[in-house]
Amino acid sequence: MQNFSFSLPVQVFFGKGQLKHLSAAMEPYGKNVLLVYGGGSIKRTGLYDKVKDVLKDCTIFELGGVEPNPRVSTVRKGVEICRKEGIDILLAVGGGSTIDCSKAIAAAVFYEGDAWDMVLNSRSKAINKALPIAAILTLAATGSEMDGAAVISNDETKEKLSIMSPALLPKIAVMDPENTFTVPASQTAAGSADILSHIMEVYFGAEDTYMTDRICEAIMKTVVHYAPLAMKEPDNYEARANLMWASSWAINGLTNAGKAHDWSCHYIEHELSAYYDITHGVGLAIVTPRWMRHVLSDRTLDKFTAFAVNVWGCDASLAPYELAEKGIEALEAFYKELAIPMTLKELNITTDENFAAMAKHAVDFTGIGSISYVPLTTAEIVGILKQCL
Amino acid sequence: MQNFSFSLPVQVFFGKGQLKHLSAAMEPYGKNVLLVYGGGSIKRTGLYDKVKDVLKDCTIFELGGVEPNPRVSTVRKGVEICRKEGIDILLAVGGGSTIDCSKAIAAAVFYEGDAWDMVLNSRSKAINKALPIAAILTLAATGSEMDGAAVISNDETKEKLSIMSPALLPKIAVMDPENTFTVPASQTAAGSADILSHIMEVYFGAEDTYMTDRICEAIMKTVVHYAPLAMKEPDNYEARANLMWASSWAINGLTNAGKAHDWSCHYIEHELSAYYDITHGVGLAIVTPRWMRHVLSDRTLDKFTAFAVNVWGCDASLAPYELAEKGIEALEAFYKELAIPMTLKELNITTDENFAAMAKHAVDFTGIGSISYVPLTTAEIVGILKQCL
Numbered sequence: 001m002q003n004f005s006f007s008l009p010v011q012v013f014f015g016k017g018q019l020k021h022l023s024a025a026m027e028p029y030g031k032n033v034l035l036v037y038g039g040g041s042i043k044r045t046g047l048y049d050k051v052k053d054v055l056k057d058c059t060i061f062e063l064g065g066v067e068p069n070p071r072v073s074t075v076r077k078g079v080e081i082c083r084k085e086g087i088d089i090l091l092a093v094g095g096g097s098t099i100d101c102s103k104a105i106a107a108a109v110f111y112e113g114d115a116w117d118m119v120l121n122s123r124s125k126a127i128n129k130a131l132p133i134a135a136i137l138t139l140a141a142t143g144s145e146m147d148g149a150a151v152i153s154n155d156e157t158k159e160k161l162s163i164m165s166p167a168l169l170p171k172i173a174v175m176d177p178e179n180t181f182t183v184p185a186s187q188t189a190a191g192s193a194d195i196l197s198h199i200m201e202v203y204f205g206a207e208d209t210y211m212t213d214r215i216c217e218a219i220m221k222t223v224v225h226y227a228p229l230a231m232k233e234p235d236n237y238e239a240r241a242n243l244m245w246a247s248s249w250a251i252n253g254l255t256n257a258g259k260a261h262d263w264s265c266h267y268i269e270h271e272l273s274a275y276y277d278i279t280h281g282v283g284l285a286i287v288t289p290r291w292m293r294h295v296l297s298d299r300t301l302d303k304f305t306a307f308a309v310n311v312w313g314c315d316a317s318l319a320p321y322e323l324a325e326k327g328i329e330a331l332e333a334f335y336k337e338l339a340i341p342m343t344l345k346e347l348n349i350t351t352d353e354n355f356a357a358m359a360k361h362a363v364d365f366t367g368i369g370s371i372s373y374v375p376l377t378t379a380e381i382v383g384i385l386k387q388c389l
Numbered sequence: 390m391q392n393f394s395f396s397l398p399v400q401v402f403f404g405k406g407q408l409k410h411l412s413a414a415m416e417p418y419g420k421n422v423l424l425v426y427g428g429g430s431i432k433r434t435g436l437y438d439k440v441k442d443v444l445k446d447c448t449i450f451e452l453g454g455v456e457p458n459p460r461v462s463t464v465r466k467g468v469e470i471c472r473k474e475g476i477d478i479l480l481a482v483g484g485g486s487t488i489d490c491s492k493a494i495a496a497a498v499f500y501e502g503d504a505w506d507m508v509l510n511s512r513s514k515a516i517n518k519a520l521p522i523a524a525i526l527t528l529a530a531t532g533s534e535m536d537g538a539a540v541i542s543n544d545e546t547k548e549k550l551s552i553m554s555p556a557l558l559p560k561i562a563v564m565d566p567e568n569t570f571t572v573p574a575s576q577t578a579a580g581s582a583d584i585l586s587h588i589m590e591v592y593f594g595a596e597d598t599y600m601t602d603r604i605c606e607a608i609m610k611t612v613v614h615y616a617p618l619a620m621k622e623p624d625n626y627e628a629r630a631n632l633m634w635a636s637s638w639a640i641n642g643l644t645n646a647g648k649a650h651d652w653s654c655h656y657i658e659h660e661l662s663a664y665y666d667i668t669h670g671v672g673l674a675i676v677t678p679r680w681m682r683h684v685l686s687d688r689t690l691d692k693f694t695a696f697a698v699n700v701w702g703c704d705a706s707l708a709p710y711e712l713a714e715k716g717i718e719a720l721e722a723f724y725k726e727l728a729i730p731m732t733l734k735e736l737n738i739t740t741d742e743n744f745a746a747m748a749k750h751a752v753d754f755t756g757i758g759s760i761s762y763v764p765l766t767t768a769e770i771v772g773i774l775k776q777c778l
Contacts, residue, residue, distance in 0.1 A: 001566075001630040003404025008397040014647070015392025177390075210614060211631045211638075214607035222600040241390040242600045245646070249600075254643075257634070258403070 001209050001258035007166075008252060010146050014175045014245065016237075022134065023054050025172045029132045030088025033058045034081055036102045038066045038094045042138065045182050051093055051136065061085050063105075066094065069153040069160065069273050069280070070101035075115045078105035082131065089132045092170075095191070096142025099135045100150035103168040106130035119152050119161050127165035134172035138179045140243040141191030141281060143198060143251035145173040153274055160274035161365060175248070177240035185231040189338035190281030192227035192243060195250045196220060197284040201263045202256035204295075204303050205373050209259045216255050217310040222246045224311065228337055262373035265291050267366040268381060271358035278347050285335045286342055290387040292328045295374040296321075304328070344388045355385045390598050390647035396555075397641060399535050403564045403634065405626075411523065412443050414561045418521045419477025422447045423470055425491045427455045427483045431527065434571050440482055440525065450474050452494075455483065458542045458549065458662050458669070459490035464504045467494035471520065481524045481559075484580070485531025488524045489539035492557040495519035508541050508550050516554035523561035527568045529632040530580030530670060532587060532640035534562040542663055549663035550754060564637070566629035574620040578727035579670030581616035581632060584639045585609060586673040590652045591645035593684075593692050594762050598648045605644050606699040611635045613700065617726055651762035654680050656755040657770060660747035667736050674724045675731055679776040681717045684763040685710075693717070733777045744774045 013021045026033070033055060042048040052060065063078045081087065082105060092102035107130040108115040118127070135145045144150065148169040153160040183191070203216040222242050230239040249255065268291070269283035296304055301320050308314035308327025318326065332342065341347060359381035363369040368376050376384075402410045415422070422444060431437040441449065452467045470476065471494060481491035496519040497504040507516070524534045533539065537558040542549040572580070592605040611631050619628040638644065657680070658672035685693055690709050697703035697716025707715065721731065730736060748770035752758040757765050765773075 001404070001627060001634075003407060005410075006401040006403065007399065010396065012395040013392075014395060015390070018392060021394075208627075209631075210627070211608060211611040211635055214610055215604055218603035218607045219600060221603055225599060238390060238597075238599070241647070242598075245390075246600055249643075254638075258630070 002207060002260065004257050006253055006257060008146070010170050010173050012146070012173045012175060012248075016176060016178055018174050018176050019050060019054055019136065022051075022136070022172070022174055023057070026055070026058075026089060026091070026134055029171065031058045032086055032088040033060050034063060034078065034085075034087045034090045034105070035060050036063045036066060036078065036090055036092045036094070036098055036105070038064070038068075038098050040064065041182070042093050045179075047093065047136070047138065047179060051091070055091075061087065066098045066101045067153075068097050069277055070097045070104070072104070072116045072119065072152055072154050074101055075104040075108055075152060078102070079108045079115060082109045087131060089134060091134045091136070093136045093138065095137070095139030096144040099133070099137075099144035099170070100142070100152065102133050102135070103130070103144070103150035104152050104163065106133050107163065107165070107168060116154055119163055122163045122165075127163060128167050130165070130167040133168070133170045134174070135170045136174045136179070137244065139183055139187065139191055140180055140240070140247040141194040143195070143247050145170055145175065146248040146252040151270065158274050159361070159365075160270040162270075173248075175244055177237055177244050180240045180244060181235040183234070185234070186339070188227065188230050188234070188243075189340050190279045191247070192223050192230075192281070192338060193285040193335060193340060194281035195243070195247045196223050197265060197281070197288060198250040199255055200288065201266060202259065202261045203307065204262050204300065205256070206260040207258065209257070212255060212257050212259060213306070219246050219250055219255065220311045224334060231338065260371070260373060263366070264368050264372045264374070264376055267362045267368040268384065271362050272344075272349075275354050275358060276347065276349050278349075282340055282347070285340045286344060286388050287384065289328050289332050290384050292331075294380065294384055296324055300374065349389070352382070352386055352389065355382045358385070391596060391649065393646050395642055395646060397535070399559050399562050401535070401562045401564060401637075404630075405565060405567055407563050407565050408439060408443055408525065411440075411525070411561070411563055412446070415444070415447075415478060415480070415523055418560065420447045421475055421477045422449050423452060423467065423474075423476045423479045423494070424449050425452045425455060425467065425479055425481045425483070425487055425494070427453070427457075427487050429453065430571070431482050434568070436482065436525070436527065436568060440480070444480075450476065455487045455490045456542075457486050458666055459486045459493070461493070461505045461508065461541050461543050463490055464493040464497055464541060467491070468497045468504060471498045476520060478521045478523060481522060482527065484526070484528030485533040488522070488526075488533035488559070489531070489541065491522050491524070492519070492533070492539035493541050493552065495522050496552065496554070496557060505543055508552055511552045511554075516552060517556055519554070519556040522557070522559045523563070524559045525563045525568070526633065528572055528576065528580055529569055529629070529636040530583040532584070532636050534559055534564065535637040535641040540659065547663050548750070548754075549659040551659075562637075564633055566626055566633050569629045569633060570624040572623070574623070575728070577616065577619050577623070577632075578729050579668045579674075580636070581612050581619075581670070581727060582674040582724060582729060583670035584632070584636045585612050586654060586670070586677060587639040588644055589677065590655060591648065591650045592696065593651050593689065594645070595649040596647065598646070601644060601646050601648060602695070608635050608639055608644065609700045613723060620727065649760070649762065652755070653757050653761045653763070653765055656751045656757040657773065660751050661733075661738075664743050664747060665736065665738055667738075671729055671736070674729045675733060675777050676773065678717050678721050679773050681720075683769065683773055685713055689763065739778070741771070741775055741778065744771045747774070
């Protein structure tokens with residue numbers, strides 16, 4: 001087990017009606033609030049009105065229309081409002097995109113220069129100051145409500161990059177599973193694929209970390225158990241609650257404690273959604289099995305057999321490579337059960353024309369070629385992408 | 390899943406040589422430090438000198454000799470030093486007893502009245518202020534390094550009671566598995582039994598909480614896997630590291646998120662160690678199988694069969710009650726593998742003369758008769774204790 005630090009100071013209020021705690025929890029941070037949200041579903045569901053009602057003592061400014069892959073242009077708008085109105089705290093009401101956009105705004109307010117430069121420079125110039133953020137989660141997927149990371153897209157340069165800092169960790173997270181009852185089946189599926197991917201990215205890592213690995217399996221089993229149920233019964237509270245809690249714990253630091261990570265599938269998918277604006281979870285589901293078959297080797301075999309047996313209940317007495325393949329097949333069957341498109345063609349990506357540029361960008365801007373569990377060359381990334389067509 | 394709140398702001402530094410972070414982490418809290426420790430093993434191992442060395446810029450006062458079941462008389466001594474010397478922060482170097490004692494001191498400093506009155510009144514008069522605490526863990530067992538609870542004994546009145554408050558959560562925890570290499574086999578065994586018990590107390594709870602239950606099983610499997618190895622190979626880093634991390638997560642809030650608890654075995658054991666000053670983990674190991682057989686019923690059966698299959702790998706095709714019994718037998722066999730005495734007679738407790746008074750105290754001062762998963766009467770508690778003789 002490698003050395004690590006751990007701290008999780010976000011104040012979570014989990015369960016039915018927990019919105020009632022928001023006002024008191026936000027109070028220490030100030031009264032000038034920037035309410036950030038997406039396409040307006042929170043208005044249709046009534047959550048918008050409920051939030052305004054519990055915060056009636058606050059002055060609320062608004063930034064709506066955050067995109068599913070949040071754009072730096074929207075971040076810039078948010079920064080402008082924060083500076084002009086002297087915003088004290090950001091309140092993100094939505095899924096990962098809204099929370100990520102809020103995080104980027106919260107940090108960029110203190111950055112001298114353009115928000116995209118902050119993103120580009122965040123590897124060399126660490127982000128260490130941000131406005132406080134509260135989040136009301138409406139989609140179980142990215143785990144952004146309980147981590148210090150955000151992913152931002154630049155639609156002009158076709159780039160999608162992440163920023164990361166303890167300063168970006170939300171101070172408050174209201175997690176009411178009932179707020180996810182209206183999430184459509186396709187988004188429930190994509191969100192579940194995202195959760196699963198966050199765990200697989202660290203489960204397939206260099207070290208054997210017994211407890212961490214068993215916890216990864218526990219959360220993966222939770223997703224496998226409840227995602228189909230949440231799609232069939234959108235208002236099944238236990239299914240929504242378990243998926244929501246799983247989304248947070250998949251990526252809040254526990255599942256990677258003491259081990260190196262991979263994240264190659266995320267790096268590849270970020271290129272896909274930067275170029276084609278596809279749904280992140282769907283892209284991950286398409287890439288992952290192809291990545292798995294590419295990296296399966298004597299070195300990685302034990303990880304894959306443990307995955308097959310402990311997550312999917314495959315027969316441990318099978319020959320190791322056969323067992324590993326059974327686990328990958330079980331994952332594919334699960335994605336298909338969730339009705340996720342399993343080829344890029346189904347997303348209208350029909351040629352490999354951008355794959356070389358995408359692969360080069362991934363190698364240049366991420367750890368995929370160097371620190372990933374199985375480092376990949378540009379040629380290998382192109383090969384994996386071609387398998388996805 | 391029930392509603393719950395969750396926050397875990399303790400700053401953990403986990404791994405080899407992490408003591409190097411202590412000075413900078415403590416710095417914001419002040420320079421006047423009360424160093425709290427137990428019987429002096431930290432002097433023999435050299436840890437005491439290392440701590441003094443990294444804190445050479447601080448003024449260090451000392452309270453040594455904290456008992457294995459820490460006494461309120463020692464808490465009073467600590468309070469006196471804190472008040473007299475204007476202590477800024479307590480540094481507990483040891484296992485759960487030392488950290489628990491430090492927590493009680495930290496809170497009692499602000500209590501107008503005697504420290505034992507604070508303990509007795511803590512149910513009606515919540516503890517909401519305490520001096521900051523840093524902990525350097527030297528024994529994987531109680532999880533006190535990452536929770537807000539402490540258990541204090543009163544040797545005059547033969548009482549052992551817990552206090553609980555978010556204010557008691559340590560600010561800093563240095564968790565270096567190498568600091569547990571010198572823990573003797575018997576203490577490694579008792580500590581492992583304590584960890585396991587913390588999880589079983591919440592695993593056997595009223596609700597089905599799928600993800601939480603799977604995580605409980607993951608941590609229980611970790612203890613089962615590594616405790617025998619740590620006893621055989623005291624300097625096996627992976628074994629010590631996994632047990633240490635398991636000790637924290639068994640009781641820091643994740644394993645009981647969203648569900649009601651039991652804690653009956655702890656309540657009964659606290660009476661045993663209050664009367665007979667026995668090792669907590671040993672008392673738990675003796676009580677637990679007897680409690681299990683007493684509460685096994687149609688209502689609790691599913692919990693026991695899941696325990697048998699998912700933790701101990703028992704054959705799921707067995708008839709349910711037979712399967713449940715196999716799980717309990719597997720737990721007993723595990724305790725025996727750890728060479729833990731499995732009867733009270735082996736601890737020189739040979740008569741039932743105090744059992745009625747102990748049972749009455751448990752019912753009067755804990756939730757055992759009311760809010761436990763399976764509430765117990767005094768007669769039932771006496772019955773369980775007699776089974777332990």
